[in-house]
Amino acid sequence: MPPDPFFVKDCALIAIANGEKAQNLRELRDRLEMTPVACVYYHFWGGMLRPRFDDPEYQNDFASWAAHSLHDKILAERLSSIDPTAYDNLEELRQAVIEIIEIRLDESETVVWTDVDKQFYFVRSQIVVFDTGVIVSDPEDMRLMLPGLSLGSIFYHFIDARRRTAGNLDDFTEWLLGFEDQYARLITRITTIDPYFNTLSELREALNMSFNECMTAGIER
């Protein structure tokens, strides 16, 4: 029995300053322990839907701040090595960041202060999700419409899905699993796409290529 159809949704993100800021690493650790977990989400994933340079040196805001404001390259490298998709929930991700910060504090003889206008500002986001009215029942139809999906839809179904689905999967994989083994190769291909080191445009392109290569050559079915 085929799975339920795929209801294509779209989303938009809006950032909200929560008024907390840190001027040194100890303050960052203290604030991070108390701040809403939505801030952790924003500082790891929010960059995808907010204005920023698409070739950032570091992939999350904590690492970027360590490098550019504290000038602590060692800490920046360690923080940037955190893969947010490896954690089951945001609380675990928060603890992973705090752990790295505490190790660095233990190694440091002094606490470095950054300039007052280069503090770390905690930000959270609100996400507005809406139906596009598009319903897809067949993966072939999904293949055809992928190039025209908005970047908001890509974010919602490929990134945001990981905190909504039981196995932290993206929505495409979750849906294709409902066809039993019919799309096993495509599923494997999609799970190799790194959601963290690509822009949303690149993710859309990678998904499009996966669907095209696994479905048009008659490999599937």
Place this chain on the structure above:
Amino acid sequence: MTALLERYEKIVGKDVIDHLRQLAQSIKGLTIVHVNSTREGGGVAEILHSLIPLKQALGLDVHWEVIAGSRDFYECTKMMHNALQGNRQAISNAMLHNYECTSQENFERLRGRLEHADIVFVHDPQPAPLLHFCSARKGKWIWRCHIDVSHPFRPVWKYLRRFVADYDASIWSLSAFAQFLPHSMYLIPPSIDPLTDKNCELNEEEIDAVIDRWNFDRERPLVTQISRFDRFKDPVGVIQAYRLAKEFIPLQLILAGGGAVDDPEGADVVAEVEDAKNGDPDIHVLLLPPDEHRTINALQRLSDIIIQKSLREGFGLTVTEALWKGKPVIGGDTGGIRLQVINHHTGFLINTPEGAALRIRYLLKHDTIMREMGRKAKQFVLENFLITRHLREYLTLMIAVMYGAEDRIELS
């Protein structure tokens, strides 16, 4: 109105416009009002000139109201503006009294519109007290702060805070600019409109006409700063940088800017600039009326490098405009310029006239690098700082304030 959306679609793509259409569906039927202090001149008026027709094209019921005031009123709000950016300003009680009386008069004139609106956006400090007089408000009121209030002169912020704290939400260009207020403080960087006279493509003839109009030398590089004549923009520092660089490279400098109705300080700064120019024929100080958008567009396009050597900057829309024209920008390491000028990618951040001079020399000696930076700069603006992104965030915010404060809002 659909034709307007189609024009944007050609630049940003169909998926972006479809996304806007769907977001707008959720707030159709609401009455939205924007209020600011001037219809011409300055970044806020420019943004509203673009934003409002776009919202209307999406089927929204949007209105734009402008407050009126005497010269004394604008003297007061200019001092307030400077104080919020960190300058000590002694604003007298009489001036503040006039500010409040003028606000009340404006409220009475706009009462019908403001009391019945579903969402009211009030831009910057000039009209901020309007809410204070609106005891029968129906809708959500949002204060949009376009300036850098990160280090305000405290007495003035304390005075203004009592007017803006009662708003339902505020909007800031960067988190670093935000002062804590007891409501949601949204972050929305501003944007430019690629279809306006200031940013549209120009043909060669039009650019040539501007070169001829001021007899710029076509053989020597041109470095340009476009901005209001304002001390925070450090035009005298730009002249110092030009002089340092000119010791090594033949160079011309353009300092061009328009005035705004609400900026009475400009004449003093122009006098300081003329004094620093000291008769140098290669320094062109151009005072342009506020409607010379195509001239500014041409000046940016005919320049080799754009400077924005601000000491304080709200966001720096002239930086965005220059990047959109494929020009690398040498910008002051402050405010929103940091968000746009990425070292070695879209330009250079600098802190001193010496730093600016060094980067001028570097870029003029490395033509290929300069062109590659220009290409990246234009792409960066296309993806991040066009009016369509700005509108998307406004629509998202309006949905958020109407539907609740949860982190996730699911519309059916």
